[in-house]
Amino acid sequence: MPGTGIAVVGATGGCGTTTMAAAITAWGGAGICRVLGLDGHGGGPHTLWGVRVERGVDHLDAVRAEVDAGHVQHIAHKGMAEWDLVAGPGSAMTYAGWGGDLAPRLVAAMVPQGPWVADLGRGDHQLAECVVKHASGVVVMTPCSLDGAEACRHLLPHISAPRVLVAAVARPGEHHVSRRAIRRLVPGHTVMEVPWDRRGVGRLASGATGRRGLQSCVGQIMQALATDG
């Protein structure tokens, strides 16, 4: 899928944003070659995959004004398979330095020719806004609950991309509402249900893929992003 760039944003914390970004990468169908771990609040695909991050976005401070794709390549880590993993600044505070005109410059350098996926966490920094502008599709992760739907309603007006899809996760121990209810509460968007699949997440962490549960759902999500108008 040339030109594919998928941004994953969480309407709330802890609702599987990192997991979804990793699952899209591992699914393989999109031919992702770069993974951007840009949640300044911690976690990220590198944590899931146990990739030791020695260089991150804040290591580009010295070349801020003229950062280019070559500089980004220098801080990219090889992921578990063939993809590059670019890690964001070490803390949410250091994102502030990448605001203004520097954010679009950095994002243009991070987004390569080939397909990419970005874990933006809650998306609450300017770098995330810029990544979303480059995305062909956005997956908004949300708990499959009334609170989740409410959080989505706040977030969605801030996101403009050719295709935006809501993925609702029914976490155990939470009061769930049906997918149909989420559709009613978040009108105008495709809503997909993400299965709670511990085994699928375990497979992701070990680099393996599967065909059922989470992986099958990711295939459907990518299909919907490719076809929705």
Ligand SMILES: Nc1ncnc2c1ncn2[C@@H]1O[C@H](COP(=O)(O)OP(=O)(O)O)[C@@H](O)[C@H]1O
């Ligand atoms: N679909 C899922 N099935 C089972 N466990 C999941 C699923 N999505 C997320 N998790 C688990 O929930 C926790 C939070 O997920 P994570 O992707 O880190 O959320 P976020 O990035 O939104 O904070 C992790 O322990 C993760 O393994």
Ligand SMILES: [Mg+2]
């Ligand atoms: Mg995360």
